[in-house]
Amino acid sequence: MTAPHPETWLEVRPKGLYCKPGQFYVDPAWPVERAVVTHGHADHARPNNRAVLATPETLAIMRARYRETAGGALEPLAYGEKREVNGVTVSFAPAGHVLGSAQAVLEYKGSRVVISGDYKRREDPTCAPFEPVPCDVFVTEATFGLPVFRHPPSEGEVAKLLDSRRLFPERTHVVGVYALGKAQRVIALLRRAGYDRPIWIHGALQQLCDLYRDQGVELGELRAATAANKAEMAGKIVLAPPSAIADRWARRLADPVTAMASGWMRVRQRAKQRGVELPLIISDHADWDELTQTLEDVGAPEVWVTHGSEEALVHYAGQRGFRARALALIGRGEEEQEAGAPAPDAAAAGELFAR
Amino acid sequence: MSMPGFAHLLDRLLYTPQRNGKLRLLADHFRAAPDPARGWALAALTGTLDLKTAKPALVRELTAQRVDPVLFGWSYDYVGDLAETVALIWPERPGANRAPDLGEVVEGLNAATRREVPELLERWLDALDATGRWGLLKLITGGLRVGVSARLAKTALAEFGGRDVAEIEELWHGLAPPYESLFAWLEGRGPVPALDAAAAFRPLMLANPLEDQEVAQLQVLDYCAEWKWDGIRVQLVGRDGQRRLFSRTGDDIGGAFPDVVAAMAHEAVLDGELLVVRDGQVAPFNDLQQRLGRKTVTAKMLADYPAHVRVYDLLFEGTEDLRELPFVERRRRLEAWMARTKPDRMDLSELLDFETLDELKALRESARENAIEGLMLKRADSPYLAGRPKGPWYKWKRDALLLDCVLMYAQRGHGKRSSFYSDFTFGAWRRADDGSNELVPVGKAYFGFTDQELKLLDKWVRDHTVERYGPVRAVEAGLVLEIAFDAVHPSTRHKSGLAMRFPRVHRIRWDKPAHEADRVETLERLVERPVEAAAR
């Protein structure tokens, strides 16, 4: 018996990618009966699903963020374990994106699909590294799916921050970071670079930093920036959501140097438009080289491309001999919007709060 | 310093809005980078680097050999800048070559033939990282555009060496890249660099503004007064047959003013105001602007915008340095010199007659014409001192023009002000095609007043936003700003057809309803008209 082509048992529905025999969605955009969730970012993990299958870390993140609306039955499934769901075998492989992030591996009658969620290939002290899983169809993101996106080594970016602090010791260095993943990674990178002073964090980051620590990620001494006064903040490094930096909140800081840690900082015009003074190209998403390398590593004959610059990656994959097509998933890549976040326009907001 | 080091400096300068921040980055670079690379960097930043440039087409061609054209097209659309797109998309060959240093790039390019340039460029692009490639491409395609003027770079150099910037200006035009003797002197390792005396620029003496509270105490009889003309200050140097026309900052602007240079058949150093004068009439500053910043000018430009120098001072007569003499003595020598040499395209700045402070005030009030900015007051006994010494010279500008405008857009400031809306675009009313009243933008200014007012204004903007575009907010037509400006002239670049000179927010008119703000026609009536110079 030949294995059924994944097109026959997976389809895009308005609420997201649906597994027909398994009767579940992967990362649905709206509440559903049964969801398999790859990771805790708000464009992948939504509240109020009846049943959720995810890694224990992702479930902890969902509980922390959504509290009682995290979902009905929250079923943990650790990396490498298997679970039968209506005849479909589900397992998780690390995606290297944020703590608990996973690729969903679905097997049905001898046919295997890997839905990678969001991922990156470079080393990250705060989460398990990406593992390539051979499969028939590989579903990949394409957030940075243009060859102009090549993230430099993050050590060099952190060195830029520390060098700026040396040069402007009387100013606060405030770094715009996404609350889940980026914040903790930047802290861990600073620690690794030998920065052992307290790092000050905006209130919106506290909960997730605590959660990372509970999960065994070392972050060193963190202090609440809420309690600080201007004079005290001279020479300090502060992490905050981008929205807070553009807002009145930032007035407590001493003549701040505004930094932003994001893969989008690669393009000068974009960084400049955002009023960023110190762009740090640190991303939790695969850059162009990582995306294309991953296609080779996974070796799936067929590739489905989701959010980002799908057409460029599809074009490239086609040239490399893969069958490739774009999957239009609604609501993906649109970011977590904190209250009070300036949202100049959808595209720009997507960039800032993305990743 | 390596090319990447220079590129990283450019990168940070590009993103650093504050002057002080830029100064610190520059000084730090001069400290950290070795000779001669830092000297080449200084040359690149001050525009003294003579470099063989490459055409953008060549850069595109090289890239096309390496990158899929479809992907390149999409990427270029996305990034929008050719040098940056190429810098980012260039496929790296790790370990291909050693990254070149800046001196190697400069010397390599200048030694290469046209045919060798592509290969050289390709090799460097392979060896550099993305920022290094970007810096290289900016450098060789011309135009760094990182918001650093030559003056700012020299100021940073002065801070780095603990010297006065005037000392550096005095030396500057006698030196050439890579400035090793200059750095040696600044670091205390060498003597003052030998100045090539021929036709060097001498730093100018500048005036301080006369503050309102200083007017009453002014000992008027100690001062001479002249009109303050709205052109640009220049220095005309004739020495050993060389002729050079310098701007206030010591840049040689002779290329844009061959008519003036041709008239400089003298052995002397003069200080004056460069103006456009037609049939004895001083044209508005806008006319002069047509000729500024050009490397060459057409015959038509020369005919349409004839340049002229109104002479203020005589610094050298022949090789004799007059700068130690009192102003009145230099003036006597200047008058005699002008009478004797009768230079073309030059005339003497008039000394004004007055006996009392009231008469002086009356003179200032009478200066309503736009080509006159106000008065210059110079102490009769003042020697010619470089820089802006406090006391001997004052500029006393006539009162600014005022217009009540309506706030239209607000943008967040930079640095300290990055969380405040502090840059404002404002408009005036005009009759729209359909007969209704519409606001058209007439200018842009940032707010220079107290923190308290800034906060109130910021809050008003946040509470009355109707739309957002990135860091810019459009607001309701509900707040009147009193705008002060020096002049207004016609402009094709602005929707209103008018451009203000030096607009600033003078006062917030919380009390005034927006519909009572001024109209575009009112501004039109204030447009500069030429003045009869002979009548003064």
Ligand SMILES: [Zn+2]
């Ligand atoms: Zn994510």
Ligand SMILES: [Zn+2]
């Ligand atoms: Zn995502």
